[in-house]
Amino acid sequence: MEHIRKRLAKCEEGIRYLCQIKEGCEWGNLSGLLAKLDELKASFYDYSEEGFSDEVSQIEEAVAFLAERCQEEISPMDRVRIVRSPLRFSLKDILENVYEDYTELGGEGEANIDPAMVVAKANILRRVKNRVFTQQVMVIGHEKGHGEEFRNGGSTKPWGNEKALRFMQVAETEGIPIHSYIFTPGAYPVEEYPGAAQQIARNLYAMAKLRVPIVSIISEGGSGGAEAIGLADFRLMFSHGYYSVISPEGAAAIEGRVGEGQKAPKELIEQCAEHLKITAQDNLDLGTIDRIVEEPPLGAKHDDFAFFKRLRFEMMRATDEVVLKTKSLRAFRAYELKLKKAGDDEALVNPDQDTNLHIDISWEMNDDEQKRLLALRAKKYRAMAAKAYLNDTTRFGEFCKKTSTRVAKVYYTVVYDILKRQQKQVEKVIKEVSGEGSSFVKRLSSPFTAAYDFIIHKPEGRSGKTPAAASRQEALALEFGDTYTSPLANEDRTVTCPNSATRGCKDLWVPDLYGEFCGVCENCGHHFPLEYQWYLNNLFDRDSIREFNAKIGASNPLNHPVLRQKLQNVKNETKRHSAIITFQARLLEVELVVAMLYSDFRNGTVGAAEGEKFVQACELAKLQRKPLLAYVHTTGGIRIQEGTMGVIQMPKCTLAVRDYVDAGGLYIVVYDNNSYAGPVASFLGCSHYQFAIRSSRIGFAGYRVIRDTTGQDIPPDYHSARNALKRGHIHGIWDRREFRRNLHQALMTMGGRNLYYR
C-alpha cells in the first residue's frame, strides 16, 4: 500500500500546485478533488489495495487532465505564479544537478553577506566521444530558496550585487565563462552604501567590458535586479519564466492608482501582466532574449532531473556558441552546433537521450578573441529595441545623416588620430629640445644676466594679465544672461518655502523668486523646481545650442492600450517627441554634447526612443571628441508601458557610455529635482563624475515601494542630495545659480586642457 500512498501524496501535491497557479481552488473543481482526496485519506483502511489503487488512478487522471487544460490556457499571470511557487527549482538545485561539483564563494547559507545572491565556482562536464573534460565556470545567480525566509525571495541587497561583481572580476582574471541565473523579483531598494541603483550601474558598467563569455538565463527577471547580473553575450529564458520592467502587481497599482495598503483588483493585475508582454515567447519576439529553454508542462520543479540534463546541454551550447563566434576557425563546429538544435525536445521526454554536444571547444580566449567578444556584445545590445521607436526622418534625410557621419568620421580620424598624434609627437620633441636648449643657454648666460641685474635693478613681477584679473574676466563671462525669465515668474502671488517652519523663511513673492532669485529661497537656499527651458537658456552660451535627433520619437512598441493616447497628448502639449533632448552646446568656448532628460514628457521616463537618442549622443561625443553631459532635470525611471523594451535600455545605454569613456571621453552627470530607478541604476549611476543640484532627490525606489518591499518606513530626507553625498553616490551639490560656473570648473578639472583625457 505504501506505493499507493506515495501516488496519493503526489496527487495532492499536483492539486495544491494547480491551486497555487490558479490562485485558489475554484478553478476546474480543484476544491472538489481536494475534498475527495481527504475522504480517501480518512478511509484509507476501508479499501482493498485494488480498490484504493483504482480510486487514486481516477484522481491521477483528473489531475493530469486539469494540468493539461491549465497548460493549454496558461496566462502570463499563471506563469508569474509558477515562477513564485516554492516547488519550482532554484539555483541550488541547478548547482546540484547541472554542474559536476561546486564550491560556494562569498558566504554559505545564512552566513552570507547576502543569502539572496549565490556565487559558486563550478565544474561542468564535456563529453567528446569517449573522453570526458571538465570545464570551469563561475556561476552567479539569485537564490530564492524553497521558502527560506533569509533568502529574501531572491531580492538582492546592494552588497549582494557587489559580491557578484567581485566574483565576475575573479572570473575575468581566471578567464572562465560566467553563467548567471536570474531568479529575482527585483533588487532590494535600499540606498545605504553601495546603494541599490549605484551598485547595479557599477555591475552593468563592468559587465559591458568583461573579457569572458557571459551566458544568462532568466526564470524571474524583475527589472533592475535582473539587469545587475543579466548583461550577457547570450540570453536564455525558461519557457515558464517572466522578464518584466515591474511586477504585474506594481504595474496594476500604478495603472489603477491604488492607494497604499490597498490591493489592486485581480482582473487589473491579469491585464497588466498581459499588456507588459512578460513571457518568454513575448521576449523572444521582441528580441530581448536569444533562445527559450523549454520546461515540462506547468514548469519544472526541483526534482525534474530530465530538465536539469536539458539545462546543462543548453548552457553549454550557449557558451559554445558565444565562444565559437569569436574564433577564426569555427565553421565545422558551428555547423555541428547548429545541427544539435534538431531533436531538442527529445531530452525532455526521454531522460536517456544523449544531450552531450560531442564537440571539442575550449572556452579559453586569446586577446583578439576577447576583443571580438566585446565588439559582438556591444553590437548585440546596440541592435536591441531598434524598431521600438519612431523615426520620422525621410530616406533622403537618413542618407544625408549616414553620409555626414561617414565624412565626420574620416575628418575626425584625420584630425585627432593622425594629425593630432603627429602634432603631439612633434610638440613633445620641440618641448624636449627647447627645454634642453633653455637649460644650456641659461647656464651660459647666467653670469652675464646676474651681473646685468646687479647693475640695473629690475622691479619684481611680470607684466601682462595677473591671475586675479583673468579670473575676474572669467567671472564676468560666467554671469547669467538676462534674455530668459521663467514664465513661472509671471504671477502676482507669494509662495511659502517648505523649510519655513524650521528655518523661519519668509513668504517669497513669485516674480522675485523665479526671476531674480532663480527659484532659490534667499533665506535657506531651498531650490524650487524650474522648467527645463531655464537651463537651456541660462546654462550654455547664447545661441550655441544645436539640437539633433529631435525627430526620434517615443512609440508604443507593446501596443499598450493606454500609452498611445497618453503619448499623443504629451507630444501635443510639449511639441516634442521624446523625454530626452540631445544637443550640442558651448559653455565658455568648451564644446560639449548634452543629453537632457526632462519632466514634462511622461515625467522623464526612459523608453526605446530615449535610449536610442542617448546612445547616439554618446556616439557623437565619441566621434567628435567632446565631453558628454547628462543633465537629469527629472527622470521617473523606465517607462513601464514599454516593458522590457524599456528595461533593455539600461544595458544598452551603459554599453554606449562605457564605449565612450574607454575611448577617452569625459562623462559628467548632474541630477536635478527627482532622479529615480532604471536610468540611475545604469547609464547615469555608472558615471565617474556625478553631481546634484541642491534640493534634488536621487534614489532607486520611492517611499511607497520601499515601504511595501522592506516593510520599513524611511525618513523623509532619505533620497536627498545631501544623503546621497554622504553615501558617496555623488561628489558634490551645486547651487543652481552657480551651475554654469561649477560645470565649467568640473569640465576643466576633470577633463583637463583637452577635455578628452587620453
Place this chain on the structure above:
Amino acid sequence: MHDEIDFDRILSQYPADPYEYIDILTPHAGRLVFKTSEEQPVSGPSGEWQHVPGTLLYQLERERNVKPVRSVVNGVVASLERALDGQFVEAGEKVMTLRHPLKKREIIDRILRNVLSMFLAPERAKYFFALDIQSRIDKHGQRSISIKPGDEVLTMSLMKRDTPVLYQGEPGIIHSVYFTPGATVDQDQPLIGICPEDKLPLIQKIIARVKSEWE
C-alpha cells in the same frame, strides 16, 4: 522656588482638569477658511520622524498664497470663532482653542516647572554646559551637581562668540535640563530647573505619586 510646596493643591489640580488649552493664533493676516469644527478630534504630527503632518485646522490666504495651518498637538477643538470663517483676519488673532489631554510625562513636567527654580535663557542663542560642569555630569549625572549663584554653569554661543553665563538664583542641584546642547533656545525659555537639596525628597515624592495615580 516657593518656600512651601502645597502638596495637595498640586496633586488635586490635574485630576480636576487634565487638559491643556492651546489658543491658536493666526501667524499673519489673511483670509481664513476653517477646515475643522467644534469637538472634532485633531492630531499632531506623527511618524518616526514626525513626517506625517497634523490635522488641517484652517487655511489662511494672503497674496494668493493659500497656507495650510495644521495642528501641532493631539486633542479636540474646544472652541472655534465661527464668525471669522471666510473673513479677513489680522495677525495674532485667536481663531480657535484646542483641548489637549495631558499625559503623565507632561503633568510631571508641568509640576516640575511650577516647583523648581527655573533658570531662563538670557538671549536667543545656542547653549552648552560649561566644560567642567559637563564633565561632572558625564561622570556623576546631573542630579549630583550642586550650583550656587555666581557659578559659571553655561556657555552661550551667539554670533560665533562664546560667552560664559553665570548662574543667578537659588542654590541647589540641577534637577532638569530643558535644552539640547547646540540647539537654538529662544529668549526667556527655561534652560535648567534647580531644586534645593532639602526639597528633593518632597519633589520626588510628588513625582512618584503622579506616576502611581495617573493613568
